[in-house]
Amino acid sequence: MKYAGLVLANLGRNKLRTALTGGAIMLAVLLVCVLLTMPAGLDAFLNNIASNTRISVHNKAGLVYAMPYAFTRKVRQIDGVAAACAFVWFGGAFEEAGRVTFPNFAVEADQVGAVYPDYDVPAQQLADFQRYRDGAIVGRATMRRYGWKIGDRITLRSTVWPVNLDFRIVGEIPNDRSPLLWMNRDYLDEALKAQGRPAGLGIAGIVWVRAADPERVNAIMRTVDDLSRNSDSETASETEKSFFSNFFGSLKGFIAIILLVTGLVALCIVFIAANTASMGVRERAGELAILKAIGFGRRLVFATLLAEATVLSSVAGLAGVVSTIGITKVLHVFAGWNASLGPLGAFIVTSSVIVEGIFLSLFVGMLAGVVPAFGAARKPVVATLHEVF
Amino acid sequence: MGLPLSYSLRNVGARRGRTLMTAGVVALVVVACSLFLGLISSLKRTLVSTGDARNIVVMRKGSDNDGSSQLTLEAYQAIRFFDGIARDAQDQPLASPELVVQPFFRTREGGRENVLVRGVEPVALAVHDNVRIVEGRMLTPSSGEAIVGRGVVGRYAGASLGDDLEFGRARWHVVGIFDADGSSFESEVWVDVRELANDAKRPFPYSGVRIRVARPEQLEPLIRRIDADPRFALEAERETEYYAKQSESANTLYVLVVGIAVLAGIGAGFGAANTMYAAVQARTAEIGTLRALGFSRGAILTSFQVEALAVAAIGFVLGALCSLALSACLRRLLGGIGFGAATFTVNVITLRVSAADLLFALLLALVIGTAGGFGPAWRAARLRPIEALRKA
Numbered sequence: 008m009k010y011a012g013l014v015l016a017n018l019g020r021n022k023l024r025t026a027l028t029g030g031a032i033m034l035a036v037l038l039v040c041v042l043l044t045m046p047a048g049l050d051a052f053l054n055n056i057a058s059n060t061r062i063s064v065h066n067k068a069g070l071v072y073a074m075p076y077a078f079t080r081k082v083r084q085i086d087g088v089a090a091a092c093a094f095v096w097f098g099g100a101f102e103e104a105g106r107v108t109f110p111n112f113a114v115e116a117d118q119v120g121a122v123y124p125d126y127d128v129p130a131q132q133l134a135d136f137q138r139y140r141d142g143a144i145v146g147r148a149t150m151r152r153y154g155w156k157i158g159d160r161i162t163l164r165s166t167v168w169p170v171n172l173d174f175r176i177v178g179e180i181p182n183d184r185s186p187l188l189w190m191n192r193d194y195l196d197e198a199l200k201a202q203g204r205p206a207g208l209g210i211a212g213i214v215w216v217r218a219a220d221p222e223r224v225n226a227i228m229r230t231v232d233d234l235s236r237n238s239d240s241e242t243a244s245e246t247e248k249s250f251f252s253n254f255f256g257s258l259k260g261f262i263a264i265i266l267l268v269t270g271l272v273a274l275c276i277v278f279i280a281a282n283t284a285s286m287g288v289r290e291r292a293g294e295l296a297i298l299k300a301i302g303f304g305r306r307l308v309f310a311t312l313l314a315e316a317t318v319l320s321s322v323a324g325l326a327g328v329v330s331t332i333g334i335t336k337v338l339h340v341f342a343g344w345n346a347s348l349g350p351l352g353a354f355i356v357t358s359s360v361i362v363e364g365i366f367l368s369l370f371v372g373m374l375a376g377v378v379p380a381f382g383a384a385r386k387p388v389v390a391t392l393h394e395v396f
Numbered sequence: 397m398g399l400p401l402s403y404s405l406r407n408v409g410a411r412r413g414r415t416l417m418t419a420g421v422v423a424l425v426v427v428a429c430s431l432f433l434g435l436i437s438s439l440k441r442t443l444v445s446t447g448d449a450r451n452i453v454v455m456r457k458g459s460d461n462d463g464s465s466q467l468t469l470e471a472y473q474a475i476r477f478f479d480g481i482a483r484d485a486q487d488q489p490l491a492s493p494e495l496v497v498q499p500f501f502r503t504r505e506g507g508r509e510n511v512l513v514r515g516v517e518p519v520a521l522a523v524h525d526n527v528r529i530v531e532g533r534m535l536t537p538s539s540g541e542a543i544v545g546r547g548v549v550g551r552y553a554g555a556s557l558g559d560d561l562e563f564g565r566a567r568w569h570v571v572g573i574f575d576a577d578g579s580s581f582e583s584e585v586w587v588d589v590r591e592l593a594n595d596a597k598r599p600f601p602y603s604g605v606r607i608r609v610a611r612p613e614q615l616e617p618l619i620r621r622i623d624a625d626p627r628f629a630l631e632a633e634r635e636t637e638y639y640a641k642q643s644e645s646a647n648t649l650y651v652l653v654v655g656i657a658v659l660a661g662i663g664a665g666f667g668a669a670n671t672m673y674a675a676v677q678a679r680t681a682e683i684g685t686l687r688a689l690g691f692s693r694g695a696i697l698t699s700f701q702v703e704a705l706a707v708a709a710i711g712f713v714l715g716a717l718c719s720l721a722l723s724a725c726l727r728r729l730l731g732g733i734g735f736g737a738a739t740f741t742v743n744v745i746t747l748r749v750s751a752a753d754l755l756f757a758l759l760l761a762l763v764i765g766t767a768g769g770f771g772p773a774w775r776a777a778r779l780r781p782i783e784a785l786r787k788a
Contacts, residue, residue, distance in 0.1 A: 024673060027666040034663035038656060068564045069499035069510060070740075071463070072596060098464055106460055106644075167464040169456065169629070239597070256507040257742045260733030264435055264726070264747075271428045272660060275421050279667040282417040286674050338652075352648075 010307070014314045017287070028283040029323040032368060035276040036327030037334065040356070040364040042269040044335060046262050047360050048353035049255060053248050058125055059221050060089075063250040064214040064231050067243040070096075073210035074240045079115075082214055085230050087223040090121030093211035097190060099163030099172070101153065107166060109149045111188035113195040113208070116142070122217045126185075132157075132178025140194045142177035146185025148339075150176075163188075170198045184353060216244075258351060265351075273367055276320070280375030284316045288379040295383050296391035309384035316376025317369065324368020331364065332356050398695045399686070404702040407675070408710070415707055418671040422711025422761050425664040427719040429657035430757040434723055434749035436650050439735055442745055443643035446579035447636035450482075451523060452615060454605040454622055457631045461642065462496035463512070463740065466600040471628040478621060480614030481607055484522055490608035492516060492523040495589050497596045498741050499563040501552040509734065511548065512584045512741040513563065515592030515602075523608045527581055532557050532572035537588040543572035545582035547732050547744030561585065564595040580639070583732075583744040606635065661760045668768030672704050676776045683776050684784025697777040704769020705762065712761035716754050723749045 018025050064082060066072035079093040095113040100106050120133040128144060136142045145155065155161065157176050164171045172194065180187060196207040216231070218224045228244035235242040245253070288295070295308060335354040408415055454475060455465035476491035483489055495515035500508050514520075521527060521534060535541035544555050554561040554570070561568045568587055576582050593601045609615045615634065622632040676683070683696060726733075732744030 024670055027670045027673075031663040031666035031670075034659050034666070038659055038663075041656070067500075068596075069497070071498050072564065100460065106641075164458055166458060166460045169458065169466075171458075253508045256503075257509045257734035257736060259507075260730045261435070261735065263730060264431065264733070267722075267726075268428045268432055271424045275424045275428075275660070275664065275667075278417050278421045278424070279663070279670075282414060282421075282667065283670060285417075286414070286670070290674075 010311055010314075014311055014318060017291075017311075017315050018319060021287075024283060024286070025319060028279060029319055029326075031279045032276050032320050032323035032371070033327040033330065035272050035279070036324040036364050036368050037330050038272045039269050039276075039367060040328055040331035040360050041334060041338075041354070042265050042272070043360045043363060044331070044354045044356055045265050045351040047357045048350045048355045049258070049262070050359075051355050051357050052350040052353070053252055057247040057251055058217075059246065059248070060218045060224065061122065061247040062216040062218060062224060062228055062231075062244050063247060064091075064216060064242050064244045065212065067241045070212060072240065073212055074214070074235075074242060076209055076211050078235065078240070078242075079211050079214050081234055082216060082231055085227055085234075087219050087227050089217045089219040090118055091214055091216045092118035092122045093192065094213045094215060095192065095195070095208060095210065096167060096212050097163070097165055097195065098167035099165050099188070099190075102162055102164060109146070109152075109186040109188060111163065111190065112212075113192040114189045116191045116193070119144075119189055122215050124217075126180050126182065128178050128180055135177040136189070136191065139175060139177055140191055140197075141172070141174050142191060143174040144178040144180060144187075144189045145176055146180040146187040147183050148186045149188060150179055151183075163190075168195065168199060169202055170195070172198060184355070215247075255350065261351070273371070276368070276371045277375050280316060280320050280371055281378065283319075284312070284376045285379040287315070288312060288383045292383070292386075292391050296386075296388050299388045300392065305384040309380050312380035312383060313373060313376045316380070317372035320368045320372025320375065321365070324365060324371075327368065328361050328364040331360070399691060399699040401702065404699050405706055407679075407703050408706045411675070414671055414674070415710070418668050419707050419711035419714060421664045421667045422708050422764055423715035423718060425657070425660045425764070426712050426715025426757045426761055427722065428660060429653075429760060430716065430719040430749050430753045431723060431747075432653045432656065433753040433756055434719070435733070435745070435747055436646055436653055437750055437753055438745045438748050439646045439743070440643050440650075441750075442578060442580050442743060443639050443646070444636075445577060446581060447634070447639035448524070448526065448608075449634070449636050450608055450612065450615075451635035452607050452609065452619055452622075452632050453635050453638045454607065454630055454632045455603070457629045459631075462494070462514075462603050463498055465496075465603045466598075467493070467602040467604055467630070468628070469601050471630060472602055472605055474627065475605060475607075475622060475625075475630070478618060480609050480611070480618040482610040484519075488519070490519060490523050492520040492606045493589060493602045494520065494604055494606060495592050495596075495598065495601065496603045497564070497592055497598075499596075501555075501561075501563055503552055504550070509552075510741045511552070511563070513592060514584050514586050515589030516586050517589055520586070520606075523606050524576070524581065526579060527574050527576045529572045530575045532570075535571055535586065535588060538591060539588075540566065540568055540591065541571045542568035542585055542587045543574055544570055544586075545584050545744075546573060546575045547582040547746070548585055549573055551732060551744060555585075564592070566591075566595055578746065580743050583742060607632075657756075657760060661764050665764045665768040668704060668707065668764055669771055671707070672700065672769050672772035673775070675703070676700065676772045679776075680779065680784050683779050684781045687779065687781035688785065693777040697773045700773030700776050701766065701769045704773065705765040708761045708765025708768075711764075712758050715757065715761070719749050719754075719757075723747050 066074055083091040092115045097111045097113050098107055099111045116137045136144055159176045162173050200207045218227050231244045232242055335356050338354045459465035472493045476489045481489040481491055497513050498510040501511040535543050548555050557573055559570050619632040622630050726747055734742040735745055
């Protein structure tokens with residue numbers, strides 16, 4: 008510790024260089040962290056949002072191959088099922104946006120709360136959702152994005168069904184990241200009947216099921232698929248986690264590229280830091296020789312030089328990590344929900360991203376400092392002094 | 397009088413290690429930025445090149461893509477005889493009724509992806525004339541046959557010539573492979589439209605109609621006429637516009653990537669400035685001498701600026717070569733890169749770093765060189781000859 012002064016004084020010797028290097032490392036760590044938030048968003052989604060008791064039941068052939076709505080009732084009667092709710096994609100576009108800017112589904116108003124207790128929608132709001140046919144429950148991310156509040160009325164134009172529907176917002180999913188909108192299935196059903204489709208909605212796209220006990224999830228999935236076997240719409244059940252990792256599976260190639268670019272930027276930091284460390288050592292060659300001549304050991308010289316590089320890069324890295332948090336806040340506002348990015352576009356700074364950022368800068372500082380510091384420590388005193396004077 | 401160019405260039409070579417280090421940083425930024433841009437521009441290129449300027453897309457009013465539109469048989473029968481539609485040798489209108497469904501496909505690795513399956517009639521090949529069968533033959537209607545786009549081949553189980561593809565409620569025999577000038581049709585599977593409607597149990601036989609117009613000036617009147625027809629509530633638009641809209645989601649990504657590139661560029665600029673400051677410091681005496689010899693401040697400023705630009709240029713060349721090599725490797729390693737499309741299906745993108753992407757990277761490298769070199773060059777130019785010489 009008593010050499011801390013020496014290390015700091017050396018860092019302050021060429022303030023401009025220290026600042027430039029620090030700035031470069033900060034920016035690079037910032038980039039690495041921002042890039043890492045993309046795959047981390049997917050992981051966080053799969054680990055936090057997906058529950059281990061929820062099951063997705065959908066047609067084996069694909070999500071657009073619907074199931075008869077009546078199947079929902081059969082699923083609900085299976086032993087061990089706590090609740091089941093039919094979802095239908097509404098594909099509503101908010102008029103001002105002109106396209107689908109958040110996922111919205113028609114759901115069974117009396118069931119959805121029981122399937123998603125972990126979403127913590129207040130009981131009163133769920134009751135209102137059942138009471139008002141035109142009610143809608145909206146995720147907080149979408150509420151904020153459009154400045155909506157409970158009680159507001161909005162119109163969505165469906166891109167899938169030939170209807171435009173007016174809604175009143177009766178509740179909020181209190182999760183900053185949730186873009187969802189739920190509407191009442193009966194409301195859409197009636198609108199379709201009024202449009203001259205006597206059959207009404209009649210289908211379920213996905214039936215989300217909550218098992219009473221995680222132990223029974225597998226048994227329930229088997230029972231559901233057995234129930235539908237040899238029918239017109241055979242089902243494939245899977246856990247929520249497996250559903251979403253399949254759903255976003257096609258992003259793998261894109262993630263590989265993100266990670267590659269991240270690696271390149273990280274390598275950049277090594278170069279920048281190493282360059283600075285070698286400049287510092289070269290300029291101070293004489294001074295280092297004198298230090299050694301008056302009795303500073305090799306190890307000590309090595310340690311102070313290494314400490315210098317490490318302190319610089321970790322302080323800069325820390326600044327980078329902090330600015331990541333700021334910049335992702337900005338990204339949240341402007342990126343919104345993006346169908347082709349899914350949770351990659353959520354830019355969630357998880358604690359693992361922060362830890363990775365800090366470790367990266369620490370590690371890089373040491374790596375960058377080691378070669379020049381080792382060279383300086385090993386060089387014979389006489390040779391150096393000879394060179395300098 | 398200016399300093400000779402060789403003075404700057406030889407100085408670049410004087411401290412090889414440091415030059416390489418700085419050029420390396422620039423090179424890495426160039427690689428990162430051109431790879432990223434290449435990915436996004438490949439995505440855009442794929443989508444934009446899918447539309448044909450002579451075609452129009454007819455869908456149900458209000459739906460924004462093939463996958464969510466519905467169209468009745470009557471509507472198709474009525475519009476195919478509208479004026480302005482091109483006709484083939486047998487005098488049949490070039491109006492292709494199509495049904496789009498997005499079933500699950502098993503990937504070779506055991507994953508699952510939604511693939512755009514397009515039900516077509518033989519006329520589709522005349523309307524989409526960039527689609528060419530390159531292996532095998534066109535499918536025969538009502539015989540359970542499919543043709544697959546080049547991007548699909550090898551990505552999914554059974555997606556190769558002569559194999560059986562399993563999707564929907566049936567098995568489909570692959571009889572042909574088509575290519576479509578790199579457009580997103582290559583990520584599709586085509587089957588007989590009636591068979592697909594039966595398989596998917598669709599209440600409506602089609603999702604839309606693609607029409608080839610006879611003459612360009614008939615395009616707008618035809619669109620207006622379809623839009624105005626009160627019987628079917630349909631909407632028509634240019635095929636090029638339709639796909640341009642699909643590529644809009646790539647725009648957000650584009651902004652993001654440019655932002656990342658600029659940040660990385662600033663960082664690299666800091667690194668370059670460091671190297672150049674050190675160079676100025678090391679050559680203080682030399683600069684003093686040059687000034688004493690009568691070289692102007694402008695000459696010294698220019699000379700250092702050129703030196704910084706030369707380092708950036710070396711970095712660019714290294715980076716451009718690396719990124720071309722890397723993208724070729726990735727193409728081979730990953731095959732196509734899957735991207736979600738507005739239809740919730742996978743668009744298989746072939747990663748290609750284009751000249752435009754490299755041009756952007758070059759500009760970035762030059763800006764890094766200019767901005768990183770200016771401060772040090774300015775300092776060098778401002779050195780007072782006497783003090784500089786004395787310091788030495």
